[in-house]
Amino acid sequence: xxxxxxxxxxxxxxxxxxxxxxxxxxxxxxxxxxxxxxxxxxxxxxxxxxxxxxxxxxxxxxxxxxxxxxxxxxxxxxxxxxxxxxxxxxxxxxxxxxxxxxxxxxxxxxxxxxxxxxxxxxxxxxxxxxxxxxxxxxxxxxxxxxxxxxxxxxxxxxxxxxxxxxxxxxxxxxxxxxxxxxxxxxxxxxxxxxxxxxxxxxxxxxxxxxxxxxxxxxxxxxxxxxxxxxxxxxxxxxxxxxxxxxxxxxxxxxxxxxxxxxxxxxxxxxxxxxxxxxxxxxxxxxxxxxxxxxxxxxxxxxxxxxxxxxxxxxxxxxxxxx
Numbered sequence: 369x370x371x372x373x374x375x376x377x378x379x380x381x382x383x384x385x386x387x388x389x390x391x392x393x394x395x396x397x398x399x400x401x402x403x404x405x406x407x408x409x410x411x412x413x414x415x416x417x418x419x420x421x422x423x424x425x426x427x428x429x430x431x432x433x434x435x436x437x438x439x440x441x442x443x444x445x446x447x448x449x450x451x452x453x454x455x456x457x458x459x460x461x462x463x464x465x466x467x468x469x470x471x472x473x474x475x476x477x478x479x480x481x482x483x484x485x486x487x488x489x490x491x492x493x494x495x496x497x498x499x500x501x502x503x504x505x506x507x508x509x510x511x512x513x514x515x516x517x518x519x520x521x522x523x524x525x526x527x528x529x530x531x532x533x534x535x536x537x538x539x540x541x542x543x544x545x546x547x548x549x550x551x552x553x554x555x556x557x558x559x560x561x562x563x564x565x566x567x568x569x570x571x572x573x574x575x576x577x578x579x580x581x582x583x584x585x586x587x588x589x590x591x592x593x594x595x596x597x598x599x600x601x602x603x604x605x606x607x608x609x610x611x612x613x614x615x616x617x618x619x620x621x622x623x624x625x626x627x628x629x630x631x632x633x634x635x636x637x638x639x640x641x642x643x644x645x646x647x648x649x650x651x652x653x654x655x656x657x658x659x660x661x662x663x664x665x666x667x668x669x670x671x672x673x674x675x676x677x678x679x680x681x682x683x684x685x686x687x688x689x690x
Contacts, residue, residue, distance in 0.1 A: 377453075504558075510570075512580075517683075542583070622679045
C-alpha cells in the first residue's frame with residue numbers, strides 16, 4: 369500500500385476502506401477534564417476526492433449541527449469512492465453553553481488561520497487549518513442565522529469562481545448569495561489555500577427547522593452524487609425549483625421600536641411598496657406598515673416579536689444574477 373493510500377490525521381493512520389473516529393483535542397476545562405471533538409472519517413476502498421463537512425463554528429447554530437448529524441446517522445457519509453470527513457461541532461465549548469463564541473470571548477470565524485500560541489479560539493483555528501483542512505478537496509460548511517433572524521436556505525460563495533458556481537447550482541438551495549469572503553473567516557482562509565468551500569446558511573440560532581435540515585442534507589447528497597461519491601443506496605433528487613442567484617441585497621431596518629409582525633413568508637417574492645410587516649405598540653394606538661423598498665426576494669426575516677428602532681428586520685435582494 370502506497371503512502372498516498374493512507375491518511376495520517378491527528379496521529380491516526382486511516383487506510384482506504386477504513387472507518388475511524390479520531391479525537392480533535394481542543395483543550396482542558398478549568399476542572400482538568402479534556403474536551404475532545406470527534407472527527408468521523410469514512411474512506412471507500414476506491415480512491416477519490418476528500419470532502420470535509422463541518423458545522424458548529426458558532427456554538428448556538430444547532431441547525432447546522434443537525435444537518436451534519438443526519439448525514440452521519442443516515443450513512444450518507446459512507447462514500448462510494450474517496451473520503452468523507454465530518455466534524456459536526458467545531459466550537460464544542462460554545463455548543464455546550466449554546467453560546468456563539470469561545471470562552472475567551474472570541475468569534476472563531478474571525479480568527480482564522482489562527483496561531484498555535486494565540487488565544488484559545490485562535491489555537492483551535494490553527495489546528496483545524498494545519499491538521500485537517502489540507503486533506504480536503506472540497507468543504508461544505510453549515511451555518512445558521514444569528515439571534516432571531518431566520519435565514520432562507522442559501523449557499524454563499526464569492527463571485528467569479530466557475531467551480532463554486534457549478535457546485536452551488538448542484539447543491540440546489542433556494543438561493544445563491546454572492547458575498548465577499550470576510551477577513552479572518554474560515555471561508556476566506558480556505559479560499560487563500562485554494563480549497564473550494566460551499567457555505568450553507570439556513571434557519572436561526574437555538575432552533576432546528578425541518579425544511580432547512582432537509583435542504584441541507586439533500587444538497588449535500590447532490591454534491592456527493594456529482595462527485596460520484598454518493599453511496600448507491602441513496603438517491604439525489606433534483607430541486608423543485610432552480611436557484612435564485614442574488615448579486616446584491618440590503619437590510620430593511622425598523623424606523624420605530626415596538627412589536628413586530630412580518631406579513632410575508634421567508635423566500636417570498638415581493639414588489640416595491642408591498643406591505644411586508646407591521647410595527648405596533650402594546651396599547652393599540654400605533655400601527656406602522658413596513659413596505660418593500662424595491663422588487664425582490666425576502667431571504668431573511670427577524671422573528672423577534674419585540675424590536676428597536678434601527679434593528680434589521682428583513683434582508684431583501686436588490687439585484688439578481690442572470
